[in-house]
Amino acid sequence: MKERRAHPRYPVGECGKLKPLEWESLIGQRDVKVVNVSDGGLGLRLDHSIPVGIAVRVLVGKGSYLGKITYCRASGNAFVAGVAVQSGTAGIPRRTAEGKKPAEATAQKAS
Numbered sequence: 001m002k003e004r005r006a007h008p009r010y011p012v013g014e015c016g017k018l019k020p021l022e023w024e025s026l027i028g029q030r031d032v033k034v035v036n037v038s039d040g041g042l043g044l045r046l047d048h049s050i051p052v053g054i055a056v057r058v059l060v061g062k063g064s065y066l067g068k069i070t071y072c073r074a075s076g077n078a079f080v081a082g083v084a085v086q087s088g089t090a091g092i093p094r095r096t097a098e099g100k101k102p103a104e105a106t107a108q109k110a111s
Contacts, residue, residue: 007035009043016060018046023054034060040066042083049079056083063089
């Protein structure tokens, strides 16, 4: 099957916080796991559903990302959601396909 995504996904596995910029009193801040990152967005895993289309801020590591929820669906006993990032600061270390941070993979190749 042909890949339809505009940007490749990179596995991450970092914990963070999701803060809704709309409906704060109804939704509140949520713990999330950023499972992947691309040039256009973030893939999240969380314990509760979140409405599609709302604006959010995702705080992870030293980074902060503003975007909108593009999808949210059940996955086992959790939910997976996508965030189309509109702006942000780099704070998520990408990992290679082998699950290593790029610096770790480069150091391993050099040895």
